[in-house]
Structure formats: C-alpha cells, structure tokens
Amino acid sequence: MSFSVGVALAFSAFLGGNSSQPAVVMQMPAAQTIEEYVRVYFADIPVMAEVAKCESRFRQFSKNGTVLRGEVVSDDLGVMQVNDYFHGDTADKLGLDLKTIQGNVAYARYLYEKEGTRPWNSSKPCWGKTQIAKDHAKEVALNKN
Numbered sequence: 001m002s003f004s005v006g007v008a009l010a011f012s013a014f015l016g017g018n019s020s021q022p023a024v025v026m027q028m029p030a031a032q033t034i035e036e037y038v039r040v041y042f043a044d045i046p047v048m049a050e051v052a053k054c055e056s057r058f059r060q061f062s063k064n065g066t067v068l069r070g071e072v073v074s075d076d077l078g079v080m081q082v083n084d085y086f087h088g089d090t091a092d093k094l095g096l097d098l099k100t101i102q103g104n105v106a107y108a109r110y111l112y113e114k115e116g117t118r119p120w121n122s123s124k125p126c127w128g129k130t131q132i133a134k135d136h137a138k139e140v141a142l143n144k145n
Helices: 003-016 034-041 046-056 084-093 101-115 118-127 131-144
Strands: none
Touching (some): 034 101, 101 118
C-alpha cells in the first residue's frame, strides 16, 4: 500500500470514529507528490506550476490535514489558492470541488483559459521572475499579434 493511501485511510478512520457522518477519503495518484501532480497536470502551461509554487508552496492541505487556506485571505483554497467566495459557485456548477487537488487545479485551468494568469497577479512578484514566466509572456505576446 502506498504511503499516501495509507495516510488517507488512517485519516478517514480518525474522522469516521463514532460519527454518523461518512468519512471522506481523498487519495492522490500512487507515488505522486502534490508538486509532481501539478507539474504533470500543467505540463502544457508550465507557468501555472510556478504560480502554484508561489501561491501554496505546492501544498493542498495544511499540517493538520484540512484544506490549505490563504494566509492573507482565508477564502483562498488549496494549491492554486482559488478564492472560494468569488469562484465557489462557478466551481460547483462545473462539478468541481475546490477542496480537492483535482478540483482545485481543474478550476485553475478553467480560470486560466478565461483570464490567463491575471487572477494570480498578487503573487506575480514571485512567479513572474522565473524563466518559465518570461517565456510564457513572450508566447502570449506573439499570439496576440
């Protein structure tokens, strides 16, 4: 059994306890870190992996196992720090759960396809310095012409 599956099962057993609520098990693909998952998911848009690095340091969950929330804005969720207040309803309509890694990155892709990297401009001083971001900006500028 992979480490991540073991942790998920242990966490679900802890949450399940004697509660009448069913335990929720969130599993990562076998032998994949959050960073690896994000980099593979955004292989066609590598600047988004740089955004994730700056926004969350590739974390979907906090140390206590809850979904990561923003340090400045607590409505920002997960690895891509998608704001639940502004985007939660749209994510729900799309069938995406921002609290899961899958839903968080899928919504970030949806948002990127509509608005580019603009929704993450507050962290641009971090990711905008990378060569990947510079190459991305050149590509975007070429595509506009």
